[in-house]
Amino acid sequence: MSKIGMIYASMTGNTExxxxxxxxxxxxxxxxxxxxxxxxxxxxxxVEYDAILLGAYTWGDGDLPDEFLDFYDEMDGLxxxxxxxxxxxxxxxxxxxFGEAVETLTKKLQSLGAEIVVxxxxxxxxxxxxxxxxxxxxxxxxxxxxx
Ligand SMILES: Cc1cc2nc3c(=O)[nH]c(=O)nc-3n(C[C@H](O)[C@H](O)[C@H](O)COP(=O)(O)O)c2cc1C
Numbered sequence: 622m623s624k625i626g627m628i629y630a631s632m633t634g635n636t637e638x639x640x641x642x643x644x645x646x647x648x649x650x651x652x653x654x655x656x657x658x659x660x661x662x663x664x665x666x667x668v669e670y671d672a673i674l675l676g677a678y679t680w681g682d683g684d685l686p687d688e689f690l691d692f693y694d695e696m697d698g699l700x701x702x703x704x705x706x707x708x709x710x711x712x713x714x715x716x717x718x719f720g721e722a723v724e725t726l727t728k729k730l731q732s733l734g735a736e737i738v739v740x741x742x743x744x745x746x747x748x749x750x751x752x753x754x755x756x757x758x759x760x761x762x763x764x765x766x767x768x
Pocket of ligand 1: 630634637679680682683711713718719720746747
């Protein structure tokens with residue numbers, strides 16, 4: 622069975638809600654997933670997983686959350702080739718760089734050799750009914766890509 626790891630950052634709980642919905646959906650597909658907040662994770666741990674999910678809200682002017690910066694820098698030099706990955710996060714469309722953290726992490730994973738198997742999922746603030754379904758579908762699609 623693929624070993625799946627999810628690392629996320631959430632300040633006000635929106636990305637955390639996404640993380641829980643996605644993880645639940647993956648478990649419903651019969652897979653196991655380890656979920657950690659980024660302050661509790663080391664980038665080097667990513668090499669232990671077959672499949673990686675990263676989640677982050679966007680901060681500042683299209684920036685990664687502060688608590689993701691060390692992890693992001695520590696990713697440099699890792700070989701993630703052969704790993705399947707996807708990225709999600711909450712943002713706010715009133716900012717010019719909506720959900721840019723999702724793009725930043727996607728590019729980083731790709732630059733280290735990971736294969737993005739589901740397009741990044743950005744949602745507006747807290748998930749409503751439609752976004753809850755999107756999160757569940759994102760998780761289920763990711764799980765199916767690991768088959
Ligand atoms: C100071 C500040 C800067 C922000 N900058 C952005 C931004 O550039 N782009 C964006 O999409 N959202 C931005 N946001 C909105 C957050 O990403 C949004 O509130 C998100 O839902 C927070 O997720 P969380 O609940 O997981 O912490 C910003 C919020 C704050 C308070």
